[in-house]
Amino acid sequence: VVTTPMTWSTIFIIDPLFTVPLLIGIIAALIAGRRYSWGHVANSLGLVLSTGYLVWTVGAKLHVEQVARNALLQQDIASTDVLTTPSPFNSLLWRILAVNDEHYYEGFYSVLDDDVAINFEQYPRELELIEPLSGSWPVQRLQWFTKNFYAASLLDSDIVIADLRMGTEPEYVFRFKVGEMGNPHPHAAPVEQLAGIRNYERLRWVWHRIWSQQVE
Numbered sequence: 226v227v228t229t230p231m232t233w234s235t236i237f238i239i240d241p242l243f244t245v246p247l248l249i250g251i252i253a254a255l256i257a258g259r260r261y262s263w264g265h266v267a268n269s270l271g272l273v274l275s276t277g278y279l280v281w282t283v284g285a286k287l288h289v290e291q292v293a294r295n296a297l298l299q300q301d302i303a304s305t306d307v308l309t310t311p312s313p314f315n316s317l318l319w320r321i322l323a324v325n326d327e328h329y330y331e332g333f334y335s336v337l338d339d340d341v342a343i344n345f346e347q348y349p350r351e352l353e354l355i356e357p358l359s360g361s362w363p364v365q366r367l368q369w370f371t372k373n374f375y376a377a378s379l380l381d382s383d384i385v386i387a388d389l390r391m392g393t394e395p396e397y398v399f400r401f402k403v404g405e406m407g408n409p410h411p412h413a414a415p416v417e418q419l420a421g422i423r424n425y426e427r428l429r430w431v432w433h434r435i436w437s438q439q440v441e
Contacts, residue, residue, distance in 0.1 A: 234310045235282040241314060243282075246274040282316045285336055292334055293321040296343040302330055306373050308390060313428060318435045322374060322389055324350065329376055331394050335435050348394060350376040354384050354411060358404050363416040367401060382406045385419065396422040 236243060250271025257264020289309045297304055304323035312318040317337060323330040323345070332345040354377040358364045367375060367386050374389045384404035391398040398421040405414045433440045 233283075233286075234308065235286045236279065236316060237311045237313055239314060240278075240311075240316065242278050242316070243275050246271040246278075278316075282311065285311075285316050285319070288336065289319045289321070289334055292341050293319075293323075293332070293343060296321075296332070296334075296341065297323055297330075297345070300345065302345060304330065308374055310390065312431045312434075315431070315435065318431055320393065321345075324374060324389070326350070326352065329374075329389060333434060335438070337436065338438050340438060346394065348376070351378055352376075354379060355386065355403065357411045358384070358413050361403065361413045363401070364403050364413075367403070379406065380419075383414075384411055392422065393427065396424045396427070398423070 248271075250268035253267035253271075254264040257267070286309055290307070293307060293309055297307065302323060303325050305325050306323070308322040310320050310322070312320055312333070318333060318335045321330075321332045321334060321343060327350060328347050329350055330345040330347050332343040334341075334343050355364055364386070367388075371388045371390065375386050376389055378385050378387065380402075382405055383402045384406065386401050386403050387397040388399040389397065400419040400421065402414065402417040402419060404411050430440060
């Protein structure tokens with residue numbers, strides 16, 4: 226039986242508020258060794274703080290999901306799947322991703338926002354590009370791995386699938402060439418992972434968006 230990987234998406238892959246207390250506790254324990262009890266105390270305190278922060282992220286995610294689903298409902302956005310993930314290095318600003326058979330929608334919500342209204346941008350999924358490739362094992366595998374959070378696009382004559390979970394529009398970390406446009410129909414091609422798109426200037430936007438809904 227093949228199962229889909231399980232993710233909770235409550236914490237970004239790198240979050241200083243989770244990692245730093247653990248790191249300080251470990252360093253303190255190594256310095257103190259077995260001769261001093263304060264190392265054990267510091268290590269235990271770091272574990273308590275990190276665990277408490279992890280509990281906070283679960284509560285924040287539950288709140289954001291409720292706000293996101295209400296916003297989608299109020300805007301009459303029909304979605305088959307909804308994903309909420311924290312933005313880089315924090316658990317205050319969250320990215321909301323909703324998909325249906327034709328479009329995907331991206332929005333952002335900070336737990337500090339005064340207004341629960343979320344501005345969603347709509348983008349085409351262009352699934353018709355990969356319909357002729359439905360029998361391709363790599364395409365099937367990507368559809369399974371992304372848990373339906375994917376979109377297709379045409380890059381020159383290459384058919385590309387992007388994992389919508391990692392990154393923001395239009396900059397995605399994981400993109401794969403799965404086919405090529407033929408005459409007249411697309412056809413499968415050797416799978417090639419394309420270079421991920423990373424825009425570190427986006428981090429400045431994340432910081433400002435945490436505190437204000439007026440940031441564009």
